[in-house]
Amino acid sequence: MEIERKWMVDGWPPGDLPLVMEQYMEQGYLTVRPTVRIRKEAEKGGPTDYVLCLKSGTGLARKEIEFSVTQEKYLEVCDMIGRPLIPKTRRTYLLPDGHHLEVNHVDEGMPTEFWYAEIEFDDVEEARSWQPAGAALEAYLADDVTETPGRTMGAYWLLTRGDEEIG
Secondary structure, eight states: OEEEEEEEESSSOSSOOOEEEEEEEEEEEEEETTEEEEEEEEETTSOEEEEEEEEESOSSEEEEEEEEOOHHHHHHHHHHHOSOOEEEEEEEEEOTTSOEEEEEEESTTSTTOEEEEEEEOSSHHHHHHOOGGGGTOTTTTOEEOTTOTTOSHHHHHHHHHOSSOOO
16 A cells, blocks of 8 residues: 655755655556556666556555566566656655655656655555644645645656557
């Protein structure tokens, strides 16, 4: 189960939060209902992973299953998709309470470029009660879109890469 909140943001977070990791990603979708996503995750100064992800549901808590795949299988799935993947840079920061703030810069340099941030939680109650003010991020994390329809990466895929499912 994936339990996370999501905010639309403008740039990297203010202040001097400790940077835990920086990754470059490319991701594409075979379908968005349910979500079937392929992603390449290249950690700066570290390894590259290839992940097939299945998700169902919407909003705060979603069922999620991830599988590691080989580079060869990743490339086969990308070929099957036949559309440009979505590039994004993710920086993960450590918050004072121990949570990780993942900030994503999507489609950098393109007219559709945008930023969003996420925090994963252990349970729904913790997610609902967490407040950005506790991390001095109330202005930065002001636009909570966790429960807003159409604010998923899958919806963005359909909007920017085509409105049809892969058949």
